[in-house]
Amino acid sequence: MQVVNNHKRLDSSILDHSTSCRKSGGQRERESTMSSIAAYYNGKTVLITGATGFMGKVLMEKLLRASPNVEAVYILVRPKAGQSMQERVANMVKSKVFDRVREDCPNFQEKIKPINAELTQPNLAISAKDSQELLSRVNVVFHCAATVRFDEPLKHALLLNVMGTQQLLLLARQMQKLEAFIHISTAYANCNRRNIDEVIYPPPVETKKLCDLVEWLDESIIQEITPKLIGDWPNTYTYTKALAEYLVQQEKEHFNIAIIRPSIVGASWHEPFPGWIDNFNGPSGIIIAAGKGILQTVKVNNDAVADLIPVDVVINLILAAGWHTAVHRPKTMMVYNCTTGGINPFCWGDIGYYVISTFKRNPLEQAFRIPRAQTTSNHLINQYWIAVSHKAPAMLYDFYLRLTGRKPRMMKIFNRLHKSMMLLEYFTCQSWEWSSENMNMLMAQLSPEDRRLFNFDVRQLHWSEYIENYCIGAKKYLLNEDMSGIPAAKQHLRKLRNIQYAFNTTLLVIIWRIFIARSQMARNIWYFVVSLCYKFLSYFRASSTIRH
Numbered sequence: 174m175q176v177v178n179n180h181k182r183l184d185s186s187i188l189d190h191s192t193s194c195r196k197s198g199g200q201r202e203r204e205s206t207m208s209s210i211a212a213y214y215n216g217k218t219v220l221i222t223g224a225t226g227f228m229g230k231v232l233m234e235k236l237l238r239a240s241p242n243v244e245a246v247y248i249l250v251r252p253k254a255g256q257s258m259q260e261r262v263a264n265m266v267k268s269k270v271f272d273r274v275r276e277d278c279p280n281f282q283e284k285i286k287p288i289n290a291e292l293t294q295p296n297l298a299i300s301a302k303d304s305q306e307l308l309s310r311v312n313v314v315f316h317c318a319a320t321v322r323f324d325e326p327l328k329h330a331l332l333l334n335v336m337g338t339q340q341l342l343l344l345a346r347q348m349q350k351l352e353a354f355i356h357i358s359t360a361y362a363n364c365n366r367r368n369i370d371e372v373i374y375p376p377p378v379e380t381k382k383l384c385d386l387v388e389w390l391d392e393s394i395i396q397e398i399t400p401k402l403i404g405d406w407p408n409t410y411t412y413t414k415a416l417a418e419y420l421v422q423q424e425k426e427h428f429n430i431a432i433i434r435p436s437i438v439g440a441s442w443h444e445p446f447p448g449w450i451d452n453f454n455g456p457s458g459i460i461i462a463a464g465k466g467i468l469q470t471v472k473v474n475n476d477a478v479a480d481l482i483p484v485d486v487v488i489n490l491i492l493a494a495g496w497h498t499a500v501h502r503p504k505t506m507m508v509y510n511c512t513t514g515g516i517n518p519f520c521w522g523d524i525g526y527y528v529i530s531t532f533k534r535n536p537l538e539q540a541f542r543i544p545r546a547q548t549t550s551n552h553l554i555n556q557y558w559i560a561v562s563h564k565a566p567a568m569l570y571d572f573y574l575r576l577t578g579r580k581p582r583m584m585k586i587f588n589r590l591h592k593s594m595m596l597l598e599y600f601t602c603q604s605w606e607w608s609s610e611n612m613n614m615l616m617a618q619l620s621p622e623d624r625r626l627f628n629f630d631v632r633q634l635h636w637s638e639y640i641e642n643y644c645i646g647a648k649k650y651l652l653n654e655d656m657s658g659i660p661a662a663k664q665h666l667r668k669l670r671n672i673q674y675a676f677n678t679t680l681l682v683i684i685w686r687i688f689i690a691r692s693q694m695a696r697n698i699w700y701f702v703v704s705l706c707y708k709f710l711s712y713f714r715a716s717s718t719i720r721h
């Protein structure tokens with residue numbers, strides 16, 4: 174991987190690159206000249222935070238594929254899990270998500286300039302030299318980095334989502350060639366309201382005061398007062414994203430800003446591959462747990478809108494908004510609610526149905542039970558099903574593991590699953606209404622070619638097809654299962670079905686035997702049924718003897 178400061182190599186890599194893209198010459202040139210958005214990014218220097226994350230990778234891939242002559246893509250990366258920044262980026266560019274751009278432009282990675290950074294540190298822990306380079310070159314900033322965990326301690330969520338954003342804004346203020354700053358927020362930043370417009374709402378507290386407070390307060394005290402502080406926000410994630418939006422807005426006089434608010438970002442619709450996904454966040458972990466037959470009941474309001482949005486739709490809107498902000502310089506700061514519910518609604522109950530039907534046709538390998546999902550918003554009914562179809566089988570299976578000398582693990586998996594489901598149910602048991610005028614307005618301003626290359630028109634989305642690709646994508650890209658293993662997986666499901674029939678029959682017989690032993694009424698019913706059967710048999714035997 175190239176190092177950031179190597180200007181000479183950077184310049185020569187641009188030259189090499191433009192001649193090395195395969196979808197080369199004619200076709201790509203034509204596409205980028207006809208597309209104003211693609212043409213805009215050619216020759217620009219872009220900075221992306223959170224580029225190693227789910228959305229960051231898709232953003233980087235699309236940018237490098239649509240605008241192969243982009244001058245450079247700086248990415249802020251921290252060392253992690255024993256890997257240096259360089260090692261992480263080298264591994265990342267080899268991953269499947271970059272297959273298409275790799276095919277089109279084999280040297281695409283030369284455009285990527287990683288910068289060592291830690292967003293929770295003063296000045297983002299960027300060296301003076303790197304900082305200077307960014308200040309003098311960057312034209313567009315895409316700020317994706319955040320902690321998206323719902324159980325993040327408030328102090329850390331504030332440090333990263335709020336103070337990290339503040340530090341980045343400070344840096345952006347000094348960028349000499351900055352044309353647009355695009356901040357990625359979430360549609361749920363204001364989930365304490367039912368109707369959410371494309372405006373910034375006043376923050377619940379003065380951000381600076383809160384940050385000062387948590388700086389000196391003891392961690393355990395912060396933990397204790399967190400529910401009081403976050404008030405009617407469901408978690409520290411949405412709360413800190415709301416605070417960050419307000420901070421970003423404060424900078425609107427200094428440079429051109431837009432805020433994108435995606436709802437629940439799911440697998441891709443088309444790009445880079447239908448169904449591409451690389452993490453267990455949002456519905457993905459739940460969908461896999463259902464496919465594996467682990468999750469059999471889930472608390473959702475069947476009729477509530479499931480505001481899922483494919484990741485490539487979000488990325489196309491982000492790139493279009495970057496272009497629009499830089500070129501058209503709207504007078505007011507634009508906020509784009511990037512949602513589907515108001516345009517092409519789809520409900521949680523339908524998702525459950527399509528997920529199960531897809532996994533019955535394309536089963537996951539080594540399922541625990543046959544995929545089935547009981548969806549209810551009733552707490553008691555859900556608790557009943559949790560006891561019957563989660564905890565009881567888990568205990569039985571753990572007992573079987575113990576008997577065969579293995580370590581029990583099923584109950585542990587279920588406890589984790591229940592914890593996740595509890596944190597997610599706030600979002601699956603209610604509906605919100607987001608206005609999406611700005612998204613529609615932006616779409617109307619695009620040329621036909623831009624609308625095709627950077628499609629974010631969710632009216633064209635067929636949910637059943639999308640959910641099917643999502644499930645298959647989760648199987649292929651998340652679990653690395655081969656489609657050729659489907660016949661064996663189906664065979665496994667048949668085996669599970671037979672085990673289940675045998676188990677249910679045995680259970681019924683045992684329960685009935687206990688009943689007969691203990692209740693006179695059960696005995697009477699049993700004798701009545703047996704004598705009725707005997708009479709029927711005798712009658713049929715007699716009538717068949719007469720006929721012959």
Ligand SMILES: CCCCCCCC/C=C\CCCCCCCC(=O)SCCNC(=O)CCNC(=O)[C@H](O)C(C)(C)COP(=O)(O)OP(=O)(O)OC[C@H]1O[C@@H](n2cnc3c(N)ncnc32)[C@H](O)[C@@H]1OP(=O)(O)O
Nearest residue numbers: 321322323359453454455456458459463525546593597600
């Ligand atoms: C029939 C089906 C019907 C469908 C029903 C659908 C249900 C709907 C579900 C959801 C919708 C609502 C969503 C609203 C979203 C709002 C929008 C946004 O703006 S935010 C962005 C979203 N952010 C999150 O989604 C963070 C949520 N996640 C968390 O906060 C944490 O993950 C949490 C607290 C839920 C669990 O934390 P832990 O500590 O127990 O587990 P951990 O750290 O996540 O995972 C540990 C390891 O296990 C893997 N893992 C997780 N789930 C797995 C699974 N199912 N199978 C295999 N591995 C899994 C992970 O990849 C991780 O691996 P490694 O350490 O990174 O190597």
Ligand SMILES: NC(=O)C1=CN([C@@H]2O[C@H](COP(=O)(O)OP(=O)(O)OC[C@H]3O[C@@H](n4cnc5c(N)ncnc54)[C@H](OP(=O)(O)O)[C@@H]3O)[C@@H](O)[C@H]2O)C=CC1
Nearest residue numbers: 223224225226227228291292317318319358359435437438
């Ligand atoms: N996914 C979703 O459903 C939705 C996401 N969003 C928003 O989109 C954005 C991207 O989300 P998504 O891609 O899903 O999130 P991911 O968790 O996949 O990625 C987060 C990124 O932020 C980086 N990051 C985290 N902490 C730091 C740090 N201290 N210093 C530097 N970088 C850091 C991560 O780097 P590293 O690899 O080193 O951890 C990673 O690249 C976020 O702002 C999120 O709020 C909004 C709505 C829905």
